[in-house]
Amino acid sequence: EFAKIDHGRHSRAGKPEAVFAEFKTPEEVVRIVKAQIERCGESLVTRASSEHIEAILKEFSDCDVKVNRKGRVVAIRRRLKEYSAESRPVGKVAILTAGTSDIPVAEEAAATAEFLGMEVLKFYDVGVAGIHRLIEPVKKIREAKVDAVIAIAGMEGALPSVVAGLVDRPVIAVPTSIGYGVNLNGLTTLFAMLQSCSSGVAVVNIDNGFGAAVFAYLIARTARL
Amino acid sequence: EFAKIDHGRHSRAGKPEAVFAEFKTPEEVVRIVKAQIERCGESLVTRASSEHIEAILKEFSDCDVKVNRKGRVVAIRRRLKEYSAESRPVGKVAILTAGTSDIPVAEEAAATAEFLGMEVLKFYDVGVAGIHRLIEPVKKIREAKVDAVIAIAGMEGALPSVVAGLVDRPVIAVPTSIGYGVNLNGLTTLFAMLQSCSSGVAVVNIDNGFGAAVFAYLIARTARL
Amino acid sequence: EFAKIDHGRHSRAGKPEAVFAEFKTPEEVVRIVKAQIERCGESLVTRASSEHIEAILKEFSDCDVKVNRKGRVVAIRRRLKEYSAESRPVGKVAILTAGTSDIPVAEEAAATAEFLGMEVLKFYDVGVAGIHRLIEPVKKIREAKVDAVIAIAGMEGALPSVVAGLVDRPVIAVPTSIGYGVNLNGLTTLFAMLQSCSSGVAVVNIDNGFGAAVFAYLIARTARL
Amino acid sequence: EFAKIDHGRHSRAGKPEAVFAEFKTPEEVVRIVKAQIERCGESLVTRASSEHIEAILKEFSDCDVKVNRKGRVVAIRRRLKEYSAESRPVGKVAILTAGTSDIPVAEEAAATAEFLGMEVLKFYDVGVAGIHRLIEPVKKIREAKVDAVIAIAGMEGALPSVVAGLVDRPVIAVPTSIGYGVNLNGLTTLFAMLQSCSSGVAVVNIDNGFGAAVFAYLIARTARL
Amino acid sequence: EFAKIDHGRHSRAGKPEAVFAEFKTPEEVVRIVKAQIERCGESLVTRASSEHIEAILKEFSDCDVKVNRKGRVVAIRRRLKEYSAESRPVGKVAILTAGTSDIPVAEEAAATAEFLGMEVLKFYDVGVAGIHRLIEPVKKIREAKVDAVIAIAGMEGALPSVVAGLVDRPVIAVPTSIGYGVNLNGLTTLFAMLQSCSSGVAVVNIDNGFGAAVFAYLIARTARL
């Protein structure tokens, strides 16, 4: 077999069976998903192009397939052993974006969190250029008692700093590659977030909505074990 | 007053009163600590030089002062309103380092976590060049049911990737500036950690043991609210 | 003569006679200042070490010498043709810093602006980690009807973005080299400021308090011509 | 609503209602413009592709729509509450480019400045390789008593330095991404401009003609308040 | 002749006659291969596009042509003077990849090594996120007594470090450009590998499967001289 898939990953390390589709052909993705489904009954495909999505929909017509096109995520589950919110650790995560262009990354995070059984609160386009836009989201986040906050921004990436100064939950910062000139494909945003003058912020790779959601899930899961 | 200290930070956002001493004179640090003690009864000073430490010990002889010289951290608390583990959310964190040169960063994290009332498990010098050294720490981490793992490494920074593949807790990765040549003062290590092929890893700034501990504390605190 | 000093600069281009002392010996600085005083009656020395300052104080004992040690600036004026606020374009500038470590850069700006006849309003340590600290400064800036705002920050450099979203004056952003790890000696801060999601922000070189003040002065001067 | 548009921005912070079209679909842009028009009667779209332009022209046929294709800017205003130069702060800005390839950025600036009610003087292709080409523009800028100068250049970006040595107005420098080899998409030009040996220069992001014009407008507006 | 081909290279320096096709037209590649075949009876073309491959197949129909499409390598040999394993130094090399996306680089290495008469053991998709996947390959490598190990990885590039800690053979590390965000087209992976905390690792250029195989061959050849 061309790929040694790591089927024990979820039980051993609490992480989902997932496939990063970007550098793989539709055939390769389908083959890996099939192997994962056989073992664990579920699989999550991220960075899926429409070609990947069509191939999956065609192949797994007997499964429960949930597609998030904006977030480029596909969740596949065997019908029989269907996922139910009750059967897993449940948690709550708030997802904020600074601008409207950051929404695809937010949707990658949202689709991943939902796949993992979390409740998701979305607050999009609430960046710091108009600080008053943050008042309501912060109020709701406090009331909702979320397990973690995912703050997604491009450009100067100030959102996580400001949010972490206002809430008492772990803030997972996701830099996006949105910007131009000195943005350097998100490097500037990443570095600004790592330099945050607020503590309580940790960062994942540029555009890595998936990783942020898995991390939020591990926080919530740990709280419920 | 030369500095607008943000005294409400802990109650509002769950973060400790802390002072980053590096770019400040001993007098400036003492003045800020005094203001924090007056308001909240406690203060944590990081990146303290021996000059900073002496000035604090002299000034706050009527307080409870705990010095961690390896980690360059000083914790100051008013005697009366003394800290007691019972009165706060308690949690458990495991701190791993890849090498012995990473220990100062680990001690910054440990001192911070202890200041915040956490129990700390230390596993130092267990890097991936000898993968067998990781077996026991991983076993103990699983048994101890920690809230979070802090994995600290310099050089190629592979420790968090490997650890996250073996445990089901959030792994907070701290790159250190230990290395030479292409290390680029820790940038290479940081980038390697952000590129981790394991999910379940989030990263803080280079050498930021303090930030990792605050983040671990927020995870544990969230689990207990 | 070893240096072709550009004595007509002020009348021709509205800029002050100034000397950047850092790469020059005390003797070189004194010689250049002397030539400037002879022509225009005044000179401003920036990035002065204590050696530079002593040499100037000794040499120009018959002049009006004003020393700002925190900002490392020395202003020298001939006694007879002494500066008077009335004889020049007057303006008002607000100078904000995110942290206490940014104050030296702020003082370089303040000393320069005062040398140029401006009124200076200072708001130090009002960074975005505690957004409530900005409320009063913004109120005062609005009431004072300043000509320009100078926003000085290190770390993630979010201050100018947030300020520009709250005031209707030009915001001159000064990145400082305060930070560590991914700060890259202020590059990260600079890039974040240039990526500001607020418009109304222009940026000068890292730690360039002098340049920010001259720019603010040109704005005020233009408004009064 | 998918986007929290910041409608109070102009009255509160003196900035125009503007949409950066590049990462948005024509539908998204139209929706945001519509909301802005409803509130404030006007909207400025930058980085518009021809698809964006067609969609706007079709949707806002009952509005006053001004298209600058070279600058990729569209200005939309409600017919009734039409803009009139008299009703606003008026100012004058000179826009210079070093080469002919920098003209699109200059036109973004010009279209923005005109939208904001400014008079625009254009001097294109007057870079420093033939310094004599600058004589006439500088003479005209002095006579016209502009509020600010926008100097746009790619390559080695020396134009703002030279211009600031010759005029007594604030010079807003815009680096462009024109060049090759070590140009690094405009980074070299940006850094050269920030390193300007002339004071009186402040810089905006690479290719940010919009931001330069808003900044010039704030200078002129401040002078007239 | 437009190109001075270095026909004596193999006898003098033990390296194969090879052509890097990427920046050359099919006609140029065919012309160079023809000259090499005439002199030495063989030629290896790497980074071949399908256009290159078709042109070679058409032109050298009287030769022995072996195409590896995944690795983009074509090996051409004159029929008469056909290669036989016996007539050359023989060796054994193990090729490991961290992920499935690294396989094309592995196949470039494999095709090159086979062209040079080596036996190739392949272990694909055995990266460190699931460290247990390495157990079997390491066992087989030890038993097979290979001359060298080629460890190919993208992302954080930890595979060579871990492998070098487990085997006693020279490990040639090949960073690949697989990754996103801070990957920087493989630079992060390269730097991590050069920073390896294991000794016994040397590195070749990003994606340079060819170079790794030639190096492995020189090791085996040296051992047999």
Place this chain on the structure above:
Amino acid sequence: EFAKIDHGRHSRAGKPEAVFAEFKTPEEVVRIVKAQIERCGESLVTRASSEHIEAILKEFSDCDVKVNRKGRVVAIRRRLKEYSAESRPVGKVAILTAGTSDIPVAEEAAATAEFLGMEVLKFYDVGVAGIHRLIEPVKKIREAKVDAVIAIAGMEGALPSVVAGLVDRPVIAVPTSIGYGVNLNGLTTLFAMLQSCSSGVAVVNIDNGFGAAVFAYLIARTARL
């Protein structure tokens, strides 16, 4: 115990017991060496300062201690179980440097290779600015039938390319941090070596003479197993 020393490393992975002294105190180095000596009878300390060297000489006066001050390497062996060239795999390595300033790195490599039982041929200051200087070394290398060549250079780092074009052995390239301006502490040299237009070259970290020698030893050891 503060450090988990990896005593089985040599038998398991063919690498020497070694300590990188640079970020460790003399006491820490002595403690680690002691533990290694106890287990394996030998230890190699690299990047030793004179303080490290004195501490070792004092502590291990009953051992065989060999100091290479230029290379900053100390080799320690228990007297009884003294090393003898016969009892190990023996090999031959040629070490070349481009300039005289590269000699400390060469001596680090030489001391390491000798500790491992290899015969070392040294050719210093034979860089490519005077290509005729390479004629004799190449002749001698061919005659000596070395197992590997270590080519050490700073500046433009062309030495390994030229050498690999002339010899048929594996060339291990070591970039040094010798140079100025665009040298970037050896990064330019490293990149030039990785870009070598000769195949048969693999590279180790900047200034890593130790790593090059271990790699050469593994080649020779493999040839003799």
Place this chain on the structure above:
Amino acid sequence: EFAKIDHGRHSRAGKPEAVFAEFKTPEEVVRIVKAQIERCGESLVTRASSEHIEAILKEFSDCDVKVNRKGRVVAIRRRLKEYSAESRPVGKVAILTAGTSDIPVAEEAAATAEFLGMEVLKFYDVGVAGIHRLIEPVKKIREAKVDAVIAIAGMEGALPSVVAGLVDRPVIAVPTSIGYGVNLNGLTTLFAMLQSCSSGVAVVNIDNGFGAAVFAYLIARTARL
């Protein structure tokens, strides 16, 4: 007029009338060429696409138009005032390339040098991986008594260093963007050339064959004034 063409450039500064076509439309290029022809009777267009070339051929059918497609250069001269070698300073330049992929840059240089009336000697594909290939070119360069040598290389860029060690003429180095991985679009090559351990080398921008030829021409012209 949209462009202030600098018609006096040649007589004043010895440089040719030239147009960099890359960021200009065919119409813009034609318009600029027309203006140059009118004034000086000649024009050189570099980085011309086939669209640019067709537009020029069509427009200037009454002129002498010389097209070099490999070098992407077009030379246009008015028929009447035709160029004659006698009427100008004449010189000789040798152009060397390391590989065949560098030839387009060499042809840009050759076409420019010929336009300026120089005699050109070409030596292509003589890079340092096979140092013997340089023997004949160096001999011919010495005999021909050239005014300058242009050495063009990609990859590790060692050619100019080696050549400058063998000839006594100024060596103008041109880095090309040929390479992959750490090549960084020619930056590595550029830096290696600037770090040359040979003196007598000066460098122009990446791929700047035009600039190298103008520089060689100025050397030859100076020698003949």
Place this chain on the structure above:
Amino acid sequence: EFAKIDHGRHSRAGKPEAVFAEFKTPEEVVRIVKAQIERCGESLVTRASSEHIEAILKEFSDCDVKVNRKGRVVAIRRRLKEYSAESRPVGKVAILTAGTSDIPVAEEAAATAEFLGMEVLKFYDVGVAGIHRLIEPVKKIREAKVDAVIAIAGMEGALPSVVAGLVDRPVIAVPTSIGYGVNLNGLTTLFAMLQSCSSGVAVVNIDNGFGAAVFAYLIARTARL
């Protein structure tokens, strides 16, 4: 002998016998100079510290030793075979600096050029912030009919561009490491110079006054052969 000195360099390649002292001990420098003096009667030491200078003065008291402390250059010649301007190719070079801080690099160039028998014209502190300062130097350069111009600048490095637009001689640009913030130790200046919009400019390494002078000498020497 520890160093293979390249004594034939001058006769073969027209370059001076020179020693870069920076990474060498005084003893090493003296030893190399001695060998060069024996062979060729002369030697030039650059980047000499005062320790190097004292050692040379002491050792070569029987030679003609010329020390340039500002330029850190020492020229040593045997008394008997003393240098005379008549016996060599003579030329003229103009050396310009933008600021006074660039003078040490200019003096390195001047001392080298004089050692090589050239006449040197110096124009210091004539940078582009006050363009009128360039008028006189340009006039003198034209009258003097120099062989080459060396333009030395830090900061934004615009001097060579402007000069090359005004004179018809080859301009050798030397970036210096003078500046701060985005200067990046001269990288910004270097890149700006390579991006020069004037042709007729070639560049040497940062602070490389020596290399610029040797290059100018080769131009003048070529013109006289």
